[in-house]
Amino acid sequence: xxxxxxxxxxxxxxxxxxxxxxxxxxxxxxxxxxxxxxxxxxxxxxxxxxxxxxxxxxxxxxxxxxxxxxxxxxxxxxxxxxxxxxxxxxxxxxxxxxxxxxxxxxxxxxxxxxxxxxxxxxxxxxxxxxxxxxxxxxxxxxxxxxxxxxxxxxxxx
Amino acid sequence: xxxxxxxxxxxxxxxxxxxxxxxxxxxxxxxxxxxxxxxxxxxxxxxxxxxxxxxxxxxxxxxxxxxxxxxxxxxxxxxxxxxxxxxxxxxxxxxxxxxxxxxxxxxxxxxxxxxxxxxxxxxxxxxxxxxxxxxxxxxxxxxxxxxxxxxxxxxxx
Numbered sequence: 001x002x003x004x005x006x007x008x009x010x011x012x013x014x015x016x017x018x019x020x021x022x023x024x025x026x027x028x029x030x031x032x033x034x035x036x037x038x039x040x041x042x043x044x045x046x047x048x049x050x051x052x053x054x055x056x057x058x059x060x061x062x063x064x065x066x067x068x069x070x071x072x073x074x075x076x077x078x079x080x081x082x083x084x085x086x087x088x089x090x091x092x093x094x095x096x097x098x099x100x101x102x103x104x105x106x107x108x109x110x111x112x113x114x115x116x117x118x119x120x121x122x123x124x125x126x127x128x129x130x131x132x133x134x135x136x137x138x139x140x141x142x143x144x145x146x147x148x149x150x151x152x153x154x155x156x157x
Numbered sequence: 158x159x160x161x162x163x164x165x166x167x168x169x170x171x172x173x174x175x176x177x178x179x180x181x182x183x184x185x186x187x188x189x190x191x192x193x194x195x196x197x198x199x200x201x202x203x204x205x206x207x208x209x210x211x212x213x214x215x216x217x218x219x220x221x222x223x224x225x226x227x228x229x230x231x232x233x234x235x236x237x238x239x240x241x242x243x244x245x246x247x248x249x250x251x252x253x254x255x256x257x258x259x260x261x262x263x264x265x266x267x268x269x270x271x272x273x274x275x276x277x278x279x280x281x282x283x284x285x286x287x288x289x290x291x292x293x294x295x296x297x298x299x300x301x302x303x304x305x306x307x308x309x310x311x312x313x314x
Contacts, residue, residue: 002166002197003279005218007250009160026290039241040159043249045227048239053299056241059252061162070202082205084196084213084283087290092200093164093281095216095252099293122160124250126241132298133183133244134291136256141289142210 011039011108011123013060015115020064025075025087027098027116035100035115037123039108050128051105056112058098059125062089064118076147085142096121099129168196168265168280170217172272177221182232182244184255184273192257192272194280196265207285208262213269215255216282219246221275233304242299253278256286 015035017023024030037058039047050056067090073079074086083091100112110126172192174180181187194215196204207213224247230236231243240248257269267283 003220004166005164005251005279005281007162007164007252009158009162010249028290028293043227043241046239046241046249048228048237048242049300050239050242053242053297055293055296057254059250063160070200071205080205082203082207084200084203085205085207085210085285087284087287091282092167092203093216094162095164095282097214097254097284099291101293122162124162125248125252127244127254128242128299128301129293129296130244130298130301131293131296132301133185134256136185136212136258136286136288139212139286139288140210141287142285143206144285144287144289 007124009122009124010043011037013037013058013117013121013123015117015119017118020118023118024116027100027114029116031114033113033115035112035117037110037112039110039123041108044108047105047108050102053102053128055099055129056102057127057129058100058117058123059127060096060117060121060123062094062096063122065089065094068092077143081143164281166279166281167200168194170194170215170274170278170280172274172276174275177275180275181273184257184271188271190270190272192269192274194267194269196267196280198265201265204262204265207259210259210285212256212286213259214284214286215257215274215280216284217253217274217278217280219251219253220279222246222251225249234300238300
């Protein structure tokens with residue numbers, strides 16, 4: 001039995017990216033690109049002490065995503081990969097995450113950098129990014145390992 | 158305008174944790190604890206090449222979470238923190254994530270270790286964990302920094 005759950009937008013993500021073609025595949029590619037998160041005012045109490053974190057994880061809905069295909073080639077590889085083996089936006093439940101740098105908080109507005117999200121995207125959650133919990137140093141990069149065009153700058157030859 | 162979105166369960170997460178009291182706050186605390194993910198068979202094509210990744214990110218609904226409070230003390234700190242500054246399960250939209258080690262895939266069943274999720278939890282997405290994208294070495298641990306009881310074993314004094 002597939003249960004259903006209702007998710008409600010809690011804010012809006014504003015970025016310089018107006019179209020999918022402008023948007024990078026991951027935020028670290030343009031770490032200086034700024035975005036602004038507007039959390040709806042009724043949730044402001046939920047931001048208490050968030051400014052102690054340097055990075056946060058944004059959860060959002062890919063509301064402009066196209067047709068869902070369970071297996072497809074991706075931006076990074078012509079070979080097909082299952083949707084759960086990729087970060088492709090056209091996926092069941094259309095949930096995206098991005099880790100961004102938190103530059104400044106002003107009331108219910110968060111200024112961030114290193115963003116890779118389309119302008120106007122609906123925000124559904126924010127969690128702190130905690131390297132102590134979220135970094136697994138023995139993890140591999142799967143099929144991404146050999147893709148030179150998506151290495152972090154310092155890893156490139 | 159708060160838009161609403163419907164999310165559908167795509168599988169079920171089976172673990173040894175039958176109650177909240179048994180469940181660790183994060184998976185790395187008991188890295189050997191095994192779990193099993195049953196993806197509903199209609200999504201099996203989406204797992205193509207997932208076995209190339211050593212770690213995956215499970216997305217699920219905290220369907221046993223209690224009352225949502227926007228600010229509260231947490232498992233790790235008596236001082237209050239906003240819900241978006243913590244990983245507490247009782248949050249708007251009730252979405253949880255866990256990074257787990259992928260030990261083995263058998264058709265639509267994934268055997269994983271390092272799990273911190275209640276038995277029977279509804280799965281809503283799986284994404285590959287990709288250190289190249291997901292690790293920010295200059296990130297701090299926010300208010301978690303000083304909490305010795307949640308350091309990874311090798312960091313402890």
